[in-house]
Amino acid sequence: MGDPGEASDGLAEGARRPDTGLPESMRAMVFEGVGRPLRELERPLPQASPGELLIEVKACGVCRTDLHLLDGEVPIAHPPRVLGHQIVGVARSGSPEWDGRRVGVPWLGWTCGKCAYCRSGRENLCRRARFTGRDTDGGMAQYTVADERYCFAIPDGYSDAQAAPLLCAGLISYRALRMCGSAQRLGLYGFGAAAHILTQVACGEGREVYAFTREGDGAAQAFARELGAIWAGHSAEAPPQELDGAIVFAPVGSLVVQALRALAPGGTVVCGGIHMSDIPSFPYKDLWEERSVRSVANLTRRDAEEFLKLAPGVPVRTHVHTYPLPAAGEALADLRAGRLTGAAVIVP
Numbered sequence: 001m002g003d004p005g006e007a008s009d010g011l012a013e014g015a016r017r018p019d020t021g022l023p024e025s026m027r028a029m030v031f032e033g034v035g036r037p038l039r040e041l042e043r044p045l046p047q048a049s050p051g052e053l054l055i056e057v058k059a060c061g062v063c064r065t066d067l068h069l070l071d072g073e074v075p076i077a078h079p080p081r082v083l084g085h086q087i088v089g090v091a092r093s094g095s096p097e098w099d100g101r102r103v104g105v106p107w108l109g110w111t112c113g114k115c116a117y118c119r120s121g122r123e124n125l126c127r128r129a130r131f132t133g134r135d136t137d138g139g140m141a142q143y144t145v146a147d148e149r150y151c152f153a154i155p156d157g158y159s160d161a162q163a164a165p166l167l168c169a170g171l172i173s174y175r176a177l178r179m180c181g182s183a184q185r186l187g188l189y190g191f192g193a194a195a196h197i198l199t200q201v202a203c204g205e206g207r208e209v210y211a212f213t214r215e216g217d218g219a220a221q222a223f224a225r226e227l228g229a230i231w232a233g234h235s236a237e238a239p240p241q242e243l244d245g246a247i248v249f250a251p252v253g254s255l256v257v258q259a260l261r262a263l264a265p266g267g268t269v270v271c272g273g274i275h276m277s278d279i280p281s282f283p284y285k286d287l288w289e290e291r292s293v294r295s296v297a298n299l300t301r302r303d304a305e306e307f308l309k310l311a312p313g314v315p316v317r318t319h320v321h322t323y324p325l326p327a328a329g330e331a332l333a334d335l336r337a338g339r340l341t342g343a344a345v346i347v348p
């Protein structure tokens with residue numbers, strides 16, 4: 001794929017193509033290798049193939065998965081790569097159906113459509129799936145392209161920045177919630193972008209939310225209560241009631257054991273992240289009585305359709321901190337350090 005990003009390859013910033021009115025180049029924050037900071041580069045405008053949309057990016061949410069990609073815990077096979085998989089933008093070319101419309105692009109970017117997983121409603125598990133901002137260039141740029149079959153209309157009533165976190169934090173946590181079945185008392189371990197959305201959804205469904213944060217994180221605990229959690233404390237604390245289900249968003253394996261110990265018989269712990277530190281061994285009695293531990297992986301298009309329909313009705317309100325495109329590295333650092341309540345969003 002070479003290195004098309006160097007500013008020295010003759011791209012004139014600001015030049016526009018007379019036929020489309022679109023610029024010839026764009027700014028992008030580019031991942032070049034593990035352990036290296038994202039680099040701001042001038043790149044040629046991406047070209048949409050048939051079936052793809054060219055999208056002018058208006059907002060792109062930052063996700064913990066982006067940290068795992070930066071750190072090499074989730075490998076990127078073919079750098080350089082533009083990260084970012086919670087994209088809200090406007091379709092600038094592609095199908096007439098989308099042209100000029102607001103569009104959302106999530107993590108799931110393409111599936112084969114033929115394998116046993118794809119044919120049984122589990123395209124999230126397709127072995128050949130391609131993911132936005134890992135296998136294809138994502139949204140930390142002024143423009144991106146996406147397969148239109150994996151794009152979604154964004155509900156009215158959300159600004160571009162407020163809608164961005166719905167696309168991963170929102171819909172993957174929604175999938176995790178479905179895995180908790182009808183759990184009435186729900187524990188959320190790690191209170192970041194995903195938990196702040198899911199608290200609102202779960203409370204809207206009449207469930208009780210118990211929020212677990214880092215020790216001493218009074219701001220996150222107050223934020224959780226504000227959003228409807230009936231209890232908030234630190235993750236080593238036992239909740240006042242046994243939980244029917246728990247979702248672990250923080251990438252900390254020991255929390256899986258803590259969550260299991262907080263469960264009532266028959267309860268489920270769902271691991272919500274793509275990567276986690278090792279889970280320590282634990283006595284079988286913690287799993288006994290039909291407790292279970294499982295993970296949630298990616299999303300299906302059906303999850304996205306259901307969640308984007310449901311969110312405005314709850315209504316889910318997202319709390320976002322916006323950063324200009326060149327500050328993408330700062331947004332990632334703030335996320336890593338836990339300096340945020342809510343979600344970080346890049347606005348190119």
Ligand SMILES: [Zn+2]
Nearest residue numbers: 063065168169
């Ligand atoms: Zn994500």
Ligand SMILES: [Zn+2]
Nearest residue numbers: 112115118126
């Ligand atoms: Zn497949």
